[in-house]
Amino acid sequence: MKKFSGLLVLLAICMLWPGSASAEFTKTKIAVLDFQMQGEDFGNDDMGSIVAEWFITAMVKEGRFDVIERRLLSKILNEQQLAMSGVIDETSATQIGKLLGVKVIISGSVMKVRDILEVNARIIDVENASIIAAESVRSSTAGRLQDLIVEMSGKIIKNFPLEGYVVNRNEQMVTIDLGSRAGVKAGMEFVVYREGDVIKHPKTGEVLDVERINTGRVVIKKVLGKISEAEVATEVNPGDIRYGQLVSSVVSVSKRFGRLFVSTNPQGARVRILNIGPSYSWGMELAPGDYHLEVSAPGYRNESQWVALDAGEEKRLTVQLGPEARATPPTYAAPPTYAAPPTPTAAPVAAAPSYAAPSPAPQGNGKFINMLRSNSLKQKTDAGKLIVRDGIKDVEVLDAVEVELLKGYVPSGSDRNAVDAMSWLCKALGASGNKKYKETLQTVAKKAPHGKLQKYAKQSLDMLR
Numbered sequence: 001m002k003k004f005s006g007l008l009v010l011l012a013i014c015m016l017w018p019g020s021a022s023a024e025f026t027k028t029k030i031a032v033l034d035f036q037m038q039g040e041d042f043g044n045d046d047m048g049s050i051v052a053e054w055f056i057t058a059m060v061k062e063g064r065f066d067v068i069e070r071r072l073l074s075k076i077l078n079e080q081q082l083a084m085s086g087v088i089d090e091t092s093a094t095q096i097g098k099l100l101g102v103k104v105i106i107s108g109s110v111m112k113v114r115d116i117l118e119v120n121a122r123i124i125d126v127e128n129a130s131i132i133a134a135e136s137v138r139s140s141t142a143g144r145l146q147d148l149i150v151e152m153s154g155k156i157i158k159n160f161p162l163e164g165y166v167v168n169r170n171e172q173m174v175t176i177d178l179g180s181r182a183g184v185k186a187g188m189e190f191v192v193y194r195e196g197d198v199i200k201h202p203k204t205g206e207v208l209d210v211e212r213i214n215t216g217r218v219v220i221k222k223v224l225g226k227i228s229e230a231e232v233a234t235e236v237n238p239g240d241i242r243y244g245q246l247v248s249s250v251v252s253v254s255k256r257f258g259r260l261f262v263s264t265n266p267q268g269a270r271v272r273i274l275n276i277g278p279s280y281s282w283g284m285e286l287a288p289g290d291y292h293l294e295v296s297a298p299g300y301r302n303e304s305q306w307v308a309l310d311a312g313e314e315k316r317l318t319v320q321l322g323p324e325a326r327a328t329p330p331t332y333a334a335p336p337t338y339a340a341p342p343t344p345t346a347a348p349v350a351a352a353p354s355y356a357a358p359s360p361a362p363q364g365n366g367k368f369i370n371m372l373r374s375n376s377l378k379q380k381t382d383a384g385k386l387i388v389r390d391g392i393k394d395v396e397v398l399d400a401v402e403v404e405l406l407k408g409y410v411p412s413g414s415d416r417n418a419v420d421a422m423s424w425l426c427k428a429l430g431a432s433g434n435k436k437y438k439e440t441l442q443t444v445a446k447k448a449p450h451g452k453l454q455k456y457a458k459q460s461l462d463m464l465r
Helices: 003-018 047-062 069-080 090-100 142-157 329-333 348-356 360-372 378-390 397-409 416-432 435-449 451-462
Strands: 028-032 036-038 065-067 104-113 116-124 131-139 163-170 174-178 189-200 208-222 228-234 246-248 258-265 271-273 284-286 290-295 303-309 314-320
Touching: 028 047, 028 090, 036 378, 047 065, 047 104, 047 116, 047 142, 069 090, 104 314, 116 142, 131 142, 163 360, 189 271, 246 284, 258 290, 258 303, 303 314, 303 378, 360 378, 360 397, 378 397, 378 416, 397 416, 397 435, 416 435, 416 451, 435 451
Parallel strands: 028 065, 028 104, 036 104, 258 314
Antiparallel strands: 104 116, 116 131, 163 174, 163 246, 174 228, 189 208, 189 246, 208 228, 258 284, 271 290, 290 303
16 A cells, blocks of 8 residues: 555656656647749759758758758649648648648748849748738858758747756756757857736737746756756856746847847837948847947937947847927027126126127037036036037037047046947947048047047048048
8 A cells, every 4th residue: 555655656656757747748740831932043953952951951950840842842732732832821820730741831932133142932821820020131142041941940949948947956057848859059159037926908808928037047067868957157146046937049140240129219219320221120249349220209208329339249229218308499499598698797798798708509519618628527428418419519519529539548448438428439439520620539549548549539530521
């Protein structure tokens, strides 16, 4: 009887243990259709199927996908009198998906326009007949096109993060329930979450989701069949990462590029990067450099700032827009500032400059000059940002910028705040487009003791050429 009780306890432990067969990782099953060829003079009538093969190879190498074999795919589609190639619609995708037992279908087209090859791919969710994502690449040679297809497959994979659980923690090492069978590789990063509040629909009471609260990140060090060992890279608070928390794979960023994520308040505000051609998209990959960001929305003041992005960096920004100020001209026109003194003590000739000089525009620009001449580095930094944002071209203001830059660029070598302030002053001179400041920027670019400041001076100098 005791033996029987012991067996029951052992069975219960096995059923509850996270690594049991019930928690076995299941690969996402996908099908890749031949790509439809559009245009003429491809030089190869099989380009559509070749592109599909490149996709299949890239997805299989990733290790987390179960890709339908092409011969089986062709056989089933022929039996159902469905085309093997072409840009199918979402309804057809659902039909094909049910026949093949797949969750995702990749289809698309290869287009040739003059000497340019363009590949467009669509990733369709079979279950709800919706397009998960769409990607495209262009190339002037078929050889280069294969590399771009591999790059595109990487973008597609971003839509399928690996998710599992922390099954053990020992000091700075954790074990997760995902291993080589799930496509985990050494060096991969995972974000760790704990569950927060349940999110319910206010009318129906339906549970829509569970809040995820970030507790840290881990990096995979050792991979086994069903589990992997990872080292804690960062934690929000010491000890936050614990047994039972959810892990989700992080999309790796190409070492050559960075990624930019801009959140806005209000939501849906327009985000533009003014110094490049392509339109901004959430998490877009950008070459290392400085980008002039502008966020706007009806009824709100535009916000503009420069963003520095390094190779491999994921930069996340939240931009808060303030309400647009309503113009009330009468309040400014009613009390003339120069009519206040009841009895002028100076001669009329001397009194005139005191109220003739600060006309409305210079008075506003005088604010910048006061900020620039302040002893506060933050004031100088804010002045530089505002001058760039508002596109100030007033020579008096820019001359003040030049004076402060020449005074401050040398001792800034060891002060980060000073470097930031002087960098913004360089940007203000560069954004002015006035070549009279070229010599000053050349001086800073050559003699500044800090590499970052030299870099911004050179970039600003390029804007004047």
